[in-house]
Amino acid sequence: MTTDSLAPVAPSRVFTAILLRDLTVARRELPYFLVRTALQPILFVIVFGFLLPKMGMIPHGYSTTMLPGVVALSLTLSAIQSVALPMMQDFGYTKEIEDRLLSPVPTYLVAVEKVFSGVLQGVVAALFVLPVARLIMGPIPGLSFGNAPLLLAVTVLGGAAFSAMGLYLGTGIAPPQIGLMFSVIVAPMIMFGCTYYPWAGLVHVPVMKWLVLINPMVYVSEGMRAALTPAQPHMPTAFILIALVVLTALFMWMGLKAFDKRAMS
C-alpha cells in the first residue's frame, strides 16, 4: 500500500468525509425523515390553518400568525432530533460513533460535524413544510419572500442553536431519561415558544411575556415572523439575531463539554 501512513490528514478532509457519510445516510432515510419532522406541524396546519377557520371558529387571518410558527417548529424539531437521536443511540448502546471517534482529527470536530449536518437537515425540513403549509392553508395575507437574507439567517442560526441543543440533550442526558426529555423539555418549549401566537400577544399576560424569553424557541418563531410576515407584530430583528447567536454559542459550549465527557472516559 502506497499511502504514507504517517502524514497527517487535513481536518477539513476528514470533516467532509464524515459529513458525506451523514448525508448519504440522510438521503436514504429522506422519506422517513420528512414524515417524522413534518407530520406534527402539518397536522397543526390542517386543524388550525384549515379546519377551524373553515368552521368559523378561528378568524381567517390566524393563518398569517401561524405559518411562521409552523415553519419554526419543523426547523427546530428536525434540528434537535437529527443530532440528539443518533447521539443517544451511538453513545448509549450501539457505540457506532466509535469509528468516527477513531478518525485522525480532534474529537470535537466529530461533534461539530454532527451539528453542521443537523443544521442542513433543519433547513431541508423548513423548506419542505413552508410550501406544504401554504398549499393547505390557501392564500396567506401578508406573506412575503422579500426578506430572503433575514429568512436565511434565521433558518441557519435557528438550526444551529437547536442542533447544538440536540448535541447537549443527546450526550448530557442519561438514556433512561430520554422519554422525559421530550415531555419535560421539548413539549413545553413548543407550547410556550410563540409558535401559535405572536410574542406581542403576550402583553395580556405580562409575566409570561418576560418568562418565555428564556425559551430559545421564541426567537426562532419571532424570527420567522419577522422574515415571512414582516407586517405582523414581531420582536426587533437585531434582538432576535443576537439572541440566536448567543444561544448557539451557549448550547455549543454545553454540548461540546457533554460530548467530550461521553467520548473520553
Next chain:
Amino acid sequence: MNAIETRALRKVYPAPAVKKRRGAPPAPPSTGIVAIDSLDLSVADGEFFGVLGPNGAGKTTLIGILTTRVRITAGEALVAGVSVANAPAAVRRRIGVVPQRPNPDRSLSVIENLVFHATYFGIARAEATRRGHELLERLGIADKASAKVDQLSGGQQQRLMIARALTHDPRVIFLDEPTVGLDPQARLSLWEILRELHGQGRTIVMSTHYMEEADQLCDRLAIIDQGKLLALDTPAALKAQAPGDTVVEVMFDDDASVAADVARTMDGVSKAEARGPLLRVFSKRGGELIPALIDAGEANGRTVRDIHLSRPSLETLFITLTGRKLT
C-alpha cells in the same frame, strides 16, 4: 523504536457519586477506582503482545488509553513513538482498533463501512473502494460486500471489524478480547487471520482472558490484575515459572477454613487457603489428595459441591499470582 511504551501509567476513575442523606455526616473524600497502577510496558515493533487478566483487571482501560479513548491520570503512554495524551489524532492515524463488541455503522452496507472509514483517514474514494474489496476478499466475506451489517453473523461482524481496522494500513493493531462470544470454529479462523497479520510484520496488541489463546498466539504476555503488572515474559518462560504444583479446588457448602487448616498438615501440600467455601490446595501430589480433602471437610460437617483440578500451566501460575481464576 518501540511500538508501545508506557511509563508509570496510572488511571483512576472517579468513584461513583454517593447520594448524600440529610443529616448524615459528610462522606470522607473518595479516592476513586484505580484501574491502572504504575504500569511500565514496552512492546517491540512487530511483536504479537498479549494482555492477560480476569474481568476487571484493567485490560480494557489499558487498551482504551493506548487507543486515545481513555484519559491518563498520571504517567505517559507512547504509541509508535507518539504521545497519546499530547497528539491523540496522530496516534489514531497509526492504529487500527478492533473493539470488544462489534460496532459497525449499521446505517451503511458492509463495503460502505470500509469505504467511509477509509475516507475518514483521507484515502480517496476509488482507492478506498479497491482496498475495501481486497480486505473483504482476504477475510473471506467478499460475498457479503453489499449486505446490510445486520445480516452478518457474530463471527462475520468481527471480521468486518478487523477489515475496518486495516483499511488505513495501521502500524499497530489493537484487539480487545476479540473472540469473546464467538463459537469455537469462528475463534479458530480468527486466530488464523491474526497469525497472518502478525506474519506481515504488524504489531498486534490483544487483550484476552483465554489462557489458550494467549499461549497459542502471543510472542510475549503481560499478566495484569487490579491494574498492576504481575508478570511479563514469553508464554514458554511463564509456563516454566509456574509452580510445579497442581491446584486442587474443592468447593464446600460453607466456610472451608477448618478444612484448610487440616490440609496444611497433609504430606506434600505446599500451600492451602480458604476463600469462603472454596478450599484451594497447592501440591505436587495433585489428585491423590482429593479423598483426604473431602474427608477434612466432611469431618467438619461440610458437603462437597464441586471439585476442580488444574495441572501446572499458565492457569496455575495465574492463580498463584492473583489468587483468582481467569474466567
